[in-house]
Amino acid sequence: MKTVREGKAQILVPELREIVSSDMPVFYNPKMRVNRDLAVLGLAYLCSKLGRELMVADPLSASGIRSIRFLKETDCVGKVFANDINEEATRIMKENFRLNEIPADRYEIHREDANFFLRKSWGFGFDYVDLDPFGTPVPFVESVALSMKRGGILSLTATDTAPLSGTYPKTCLRRYGAKPLRNEFKHEVGIRILIKKVIELSAQHDIAMVPIFAYSHLHYFKLFFVKDRGAKLTNSLMEQMGYVLYCFNCMNREAVFDVLKIKEFCPVCGTRFSVGGPMWLGKLWDEEFTDFLFREAQEREEVSKETKRITSLIKEESGLQTVGFYMVSKLSEKVGIPQQPPIRKVVDFFEGVRTHFEGDGFRTKLSHRDVLEKSCELKGIIERRFKGGVR
Amino acid sequence: MKTVREGKAQILVPELREIVSSDMPVFYNPKMRVNRDLAVLGLAYLCSKLGRELMVADPLSASGIRSIRFLKETDCVGKVFANDINEEATRIMKENFRLNEIPADRYEIHREDANFFLRKSWGFGFDYVDLDPFGTPVPFVESVALSMKRGGILSLTATDTAPLSGTYPKTCLRRYGAKPLRNEFKHEVGIRILIKKVIELSAQHDIAMVPIFAYSHLHYFKLFFVKDRGAKLTNSLMEQMGYVLYCFNCMNREAVFDVLKIKEFCPVCGTRFSVGGPMWLGKLWDEEFTDFLFREAQEREEVSKETKRITSLIKEESGLQTVGFYMVSKLSEKVGIPQQPPIRKVVDFFEGVRTHFEGDGFRTKLSHRDVLEKSCELKGIIERRFKGGVR
Numbered sequence: 001m002k003t004v005r006e007g008k009a010q011i012l013v014p015e016l017r018e019i020v021s022s023d024m025p026v027f028y029n030p031k032m033r034v035n036r037d038l039a040v041l042g043l044a045y046l047c048s049k050l051g052r053e054l055m056v057a058d059p060l061s062a063s064g065i066r067s068i069r070f071l072k073e074t075d076c077v078g079k080v081f082a083n084d085i086n087e088e089a090t091r092i093m094k095e096n097f098r099l100n101e102i103p104a105d106r107y108e109i110h111r112e113d114a115n116f117f118l119r120k121s122w123g124f125g126f127d128y129v130d131l132d133p134f135g136t137p138v139p140f141v142e143s144v145a146l147s148m149k150r151g152g153i154l155s156l157t158a159t160d161t162a163p164l165s166g167t168y169p170k171t172c173l174r175r176y177g178a179k180p181l182r183n184e185f186k187h188e189v190g191i192r193i194l195i196k197k198v199i200e201l202s203a204q205h206d207i208a209m210v211p212i213f214a215y216s217h218l219h220y221f222k223l224f225f226v227k228d229r230g231a232k233l234t235n236s237l238m239e240q241m242g243y244v245l246y247c248f249n250c251m252n253r254e255a256v257f258d259v260l261k262i263k264e265f266c267p268v269c270g271t272r273f274s275v276g277g278p279m280w281l282g283k284l285w286d287e288e289f290t291d292f293l294f295r296e297a298q299e300r301e302e303v304s305k306e307t308k309r310i311t312s313l314i315k316e317e318s319g320l321q322t323v324g325f326y327m328v329s330k331l332s333e334k335v336g337i338p339q340q341p342p343i344r345k346v347v348d349f350f351e352g353v354r355t356h357f358e359g360d361g362f363r364t365k366l367s368h369r370d371v372l373e374k375s376c377e378l379k380g381i382i383e384r385r386f387k388g389g390v391r
Numbered sequence: 392m393k394t395v396r397e398g399k400a401q402i403l404v405p406e407l408r409e410i411v412s413s414d415m416p417v418f419y420n421p422k423m424r425v426n427r428d429l430a431v432l433g434l435a436y437l438c439s440k441l442g443r444e445l446m447v448a449d450p451l452s453a454s455g456i457r458s459i460r461f462l463k464e465t466d467c468v469g470k471v472f473a474n475d476i477n478e479e480a481t482r483i484m485k486e487n488f489r490l491n492e493i494p495a496d497r498y499e500i501h502r503e504d505a506n507f508f509l510r511k512s513w514g515f516g517f518d519y520v521d522l523d524p525f526g527t528p529v530p531f532v533e534s535v536a537l538s539m540k541r542g543g544i545l546s547l548t549a550t551d552t553a554p555l556s557g558t559y560p561k562t563c564l565r566r567y568g569a570k571p572l573r574n575e576f577k578h579e580v581g582i583r584i585l586i587k588k589v590i591e592l593s594a595q596h597d598i599a600m601v602p603i604f605a606y607s608h609l610h611y612f613k614l615f616f617v618k619d620r621g622a623k624l625t626n627s628l629m630e631q632m633g634y635v636l637y638c639f640n641c642m643n644r645e646a647v648f649d650v651l652k653i654k655e656f657c658p659v660c661g662t663r664f665s666v667g668g669p670m671w672l673g674k675l676w677d678e679e680f681t682d683f684l685f686r687e688a689q690e691r692e693e694v695s696k697e698t699k700r701i702t703s704l705i706k707e708e709s710g711l712q713t714v715g716f717y718m719v720s721k722l723s724e725k726v727g728i729p730q731q732p733p734i735r736k737v738v739d740f741f742e743g744v745r746t747h748f749e750g751d752g753f754r755t756k757l758s759h760r761d762v763l764e765k766s767c768e769l770k771g772i773i774e775r776r777f778k779g780g781v782r
Contacts, residue, residue, distance in 0.1 A: 173594075
C-alpha cells in the first residue's frame with residue numbers, strides 16, 4: 001500500500017501487484033484529479049445554494065477518495081453514503097475514512113450492487129450523487145434519478161467516449177440509441193448524445209434532469225445535472241432533442257429540431273449530408289453554475305492548476321453556446337491558409353469564443369457561409385504578411 | 392370472496408368492497424381473458440420448442456391466475472415464481488395455489504418490488520416471463536430482459552394505450568421518446584413505439600429482444616418477444632427503427648429508415664406531412680409463432696372464442712406485414728363512396744389481408760396512388776349498383 005494526497009484528503013491505495021480482485025479495474029486513477037476537483041466544486045455550489053446539511057451518495061466509491069474530499073473540502077455534508085460491491089474496496093475505504101479522521105456519524109459504508117444501493121433505502125433522499133462508473137453510466141442512471149431529492153445535483157462521469165464520439169458507431173446506437181458524428185466536434189456530439197440518454201431515461205419517470213455543465217477530456221466526459229420533477233419541465237427537455245446535419249466536404253453544420261426539416265443535401269456545396277443524433281440540442285452550461293465553479297476554483301488552494309485553467313476556459317465558452325464549433329487547423333486546411341494563426345487572433349477575427357473541446361477550436365455566431373468567406377479573407381491577410389516577411 | 396373460473400383454473404377473488412389496499416387497482420380483470428389465453432399459448436409454444444422443464448416468472452402476479460393457468464394448461468413448467476409487493480395479494484395467491492392443488496415444489500411465492508425480485512436471485516435464469524403491469528411496462532423492461540435466459544420468451548402487456556396512440560402525445564414523448572400519430576392506424580403506431588422502447592432498453596445491455604407477436608385491444612397492447620444476445624443481432628434490430636410520414640389530407644403514408652430521406656411535403660397532394668416515431672419498422676409477427684398460436688387456440692377447449700377468432704385473424708394479417716393499413720370507412724369518406732362495402736369484398740378488391748387492429752381495416756401491397764385510384768374505381772362500381780338498385 002502507498003499513501004496518496006489529493007485535495008485535502010490522503011488515501012491508502014494498493015499498489016498494482018497488491019490488487020487481488022479484477023473487479024477493481026482502476027482503483028485510484030490520478031488522471032481523474034480534475035474530475036474529482038469538479039465534483040467537489042459542484043457540491044460546494046449546492047452547499048451555497050441550499051444552505052443546509054446535505055445527504056451525499058458515492059455509489060461506486062472504490063477508494064473512498066471522493067467521499068473523503070467531499071467531507072473535508074465542503075462544509076455542508078451531513079452524511080456521505082459510500083458504496084462499493086467489492087469487499088476489498090470497502091475494507092480499504094474504511095481505513096481511509098479512519099486515516100482522514102472522519103467522525104463515524106458522518107459516513108456510512110455499504111457493500112451492494114449500485115442499483116440496489118440506490119433504490120433500496122434512500123429513495124428520493126440524496127441531495128448530491130457522484131456517479132463515476134467504469135465505462136458507461138447508462139445502467140445506473142434511472143436508479144440515480146429515482147434516488148435523488150428535487151433540486152439535487154448529479155455529478156456524472158462517462159469513460160466510454162470512443163462509442164459516443166464515433167469510433168464505434170454501432171455500439172453508440174445500441175447503448176445510446178443515437179448516431180455519433182466523427183467530425184471536428186465529435187466530442188461535443190458525444191456529450192450531447194450522453195445528455196439525451198440521461199434525460200430520456202429519467203423522463204420515463206417524469207423526472208427532469210437539466211444539464212448545467214459539460215466537460216470533455218480525452219478519456220472521459222464529465223457532466224452535471226440538476227434534478228427537477230414534473231411533466232411540463234420534462235416535456236421542455238424532450239422537446240430540445242434533434243439531429244445535427246454535417247457536410248464532410250465543406251464542414252457545414254445544421255441543428256434540426258423538427259425532423260420534417262431535415263435536408264438530404266448541403267445547401268452550401270451540394271454534398272450529401274451526414275447525420276448525427278437524436279441528441280440534446282439545448283444549452284450545455286448554466287451560466288450561474290459555471291461562473292461559481294470558475295470563481296471557486298481560482299480561490300481554492302487545494303484545486304489543481306488544470307482545473308483552474310479548464311473552468312476559466314469553459315466560463316468563456318459558456319458565453320456563446322452554439323451547436324458545434326470550428327477548428328482553425330481544419331479551416332486552414334480547407335481554404336489553404338499557409339500558416340496557422342494563433343487561436344486568440346482567430347477568435348477575435350470571427351467574433352467568437354474559445355472552446356475547451358479542442359485547443360484550436362472556437363465558437364462563432366456567424367453563419368457557415370460567413371465563416372467560409374471570412375476564412376478566405378483571413379487567408380489573404382496571412383498570405384500578404386507571409387510574403388512581406390519573406391521579402 | 393367469490394370464486395372465478397378461467398381456463399383450467401379456479402381462483403378466489405375479493406369482491407370490490409373487500410379490497411383493503413389501494414395498491415391493488417385491478418386484482419382480477421375478466422376483460423384480460425384473451426390476454427391470459429395468449430400468455431398460456433405462448434408458453435405452450437416454448438414448451439414445444441425447448442422440450443424441457445421451464446422456469447417461469449410472474450413478477451406482478453396479483454391473484455396468481457396466470458401462474459396457475461401456466462401450471463394447469465401446459466406440461467413443461469418446472470416451477471413458477473409468482474411475485475407481488477402487496478401482502479394481501481400474496482396471501483390470496485397462496486390460497487389460490489392450494490385451491491388448485493398445485494404441489495408445493497412447483498411454485499414459489501415472493502413479496503418484493505418487481506425490479507428487485509427480477510434482478511436479485513434469478514439473473515439470467517427465467518425461460519418465460521409474463522409481465523402485466525398496471526400502466527406502462529417501461530420501468531420493468533430492463534430487469535426482465537436481464538432476468539431471462541437466451542431463447543426465452545417475454546409475454547408483455549401495456550395498458551397505457553392512450554399516450555402510445557396519440558391521445559397524450561407529450562406523455563408518449565416523455566415515456567417512450569417518440570411521437571405518436573393519431574391517424575387510422577394509431578394503435579399500430581403505438582405498438583411499434585412500444586416495441587422500439589423494449590428493444591432500446593434491452594439493447595443498452597447488448598440484449599436483443601426480437602418481437603414475434605403483436606395484438607392490440609382497446610384497453611391494452613399484448614406483445615411477445617424472444618430474447619437473444621450479442622452485438623450483431625442487437626444492431627440489426629436497432630437498424631430497423633425509423634419514422635412514419637403521414638398525410639392527414641390524402642392519407643398517404645411512408646416508412647423512412649434513413650432520416651436524411653425524410654420529406655416535408657406529401658408527394659401525392661402537397662400537404663405538409665405529419666411525423667410519428669422513431670419506432671420499430673420491422674415485422675410484427677413471426678409466422679411460425681403466429682401459426683402455432685392459431686392452431687393451438689383452435690384445438691383447446693379451455694381457450695375463449697374471442698382468442699380463437701383473434702388468432703385466426705392475426706394469422707391472416709401476418710401474411711402481409713405492411714407498415715400501416717387502410718380503413719374502408721376512411722377511404723369511403725375520402726373518395727365519397729355512398730355505401731360502405733363489406734370488408735371481405737374490399738380485401739379481395741385491393742388484393743390485401745384483413746387487420747385485427749380495426750374491424751374495417753385492411754393491408755395491401757399497393758402503392759398509395761394505386762389505393763386512391765382503385766378507391767375511385769370502387770366508388771364507380773358501387774354507385775352503378777346503387778343506382779341500379781334504386782331503379
